[in-house]
Amino acid sequence: MSRHDADLELALRLADAADAITSTRFRAHDLAVERKPDRTPVTDADVAVEDAVRELLAAERPSDVVMGEERGGTLDADRVWVLDPIDGTKNFLRGVPIWATLIALVVDGVPVVGVVSAPALGRRWWAAAGGGAFASDSAGERAISVSGVRELEDAYISTTDLKTWTEYRTRESFLRLVDATWESRAFGDFYQHCLVAEGAIDLAPEAVANPWDIAPFQVLVTEAGGRFTSLEGEERYDAGTVLTSNGHLHEAALRLLAP
Structure with a gap:
């Protein structure tokens, strides 16, 4: 309750x-x-x-x-x-x-x-x-609960649009993470964060995100046992970026996503 x-x-x-x-x-x-x-x-x-x-x-x-x-x-x-x-x-x-x-x-x-x-x-x-x-x-x-994947090389990753990484962050940082993982997709928008929460995928970073795009996922993903932060590691839904994960892979992903 x-x-x-x-x-x-x-x-x-x-x-x-x-x-x-x-x-x-x-x-x-x-x-x-x-x-x-x-x-x-x-x-x-x-x-x-x-x-x-x-x-x-x-x-x-x-x-x-x-x-x-x-x-x-x-x-x-x-x-x-x-x-x-x-x-x-x-x-x-x-x-x-x-x-x-x-x-x-x-x-x-x-x-x-x-x-x-x-x-x-x-x-x-x-x-x-x-x-x-x-x-x-x-x-x-x-x-629902997040996955138990503990190695980046076994991780399934999704983002919304590769072009946003070029415009708002760096394309290279996202591709570093992609190269370190098992499989990448672009399920996009809300869906990828829900898939993280239910353990279907392991990582979902976004280079740009408005508060209304991601606010529900701070509670949904964390209650499912995962982590929710900005790309700077802040536990905030209003920081302009987001990474949701199963928790085990979070710090390693943040390091690769640093500009």
Whole structure:
């Protein structure tokens, strides 16, 4: 049991509301797509989900603060709900089913509840601080944990986009880690961090990450027995970079990823 169970129950209901919207709009012929100032796409579903979640939070937790990718907000409060209405918008608008709604509750600067809901995959992951990590799919619900891989040469690694390493970090640092590992893929976005939490892969570094992209994974991965830090080793979801791992490989990966 976790003292955050009531907040987790609410977060799961928020995810249900989000799924009802995203599932209807996925592959819709009239899906409206615009460009944000940073040139990333946003769909009418992104905005509709965030507005619906904000409305529910206003009714259920009126004193809490909300920070969302589409409507903004602040992280400077005791209790902040951090939202990414659709993580993987590029997949969503192209009809690729790997996208999810991300919901986190941050208390005193630390994520304590995380929910990741991917209805097109039929999958959901969740955790609350002190309560363990869980996932559900067509087979039902189960507790999850990270892998036991202890050598980089046996490790399975994923990132989102190699180009981001060239733009925000160094391509060479990422390739050093790739060369040291067994297999590399680009599962990308939320999915790779969920795969770390359930032990399917071992390392997921990203050269650039917004708070709403990764906040749920600080609690999900750590409750699954892994580690979550920035590429500088800080246990922060708002540092602009991230490495999730099974814990055993974390320090070795950070050394190779140093610019």
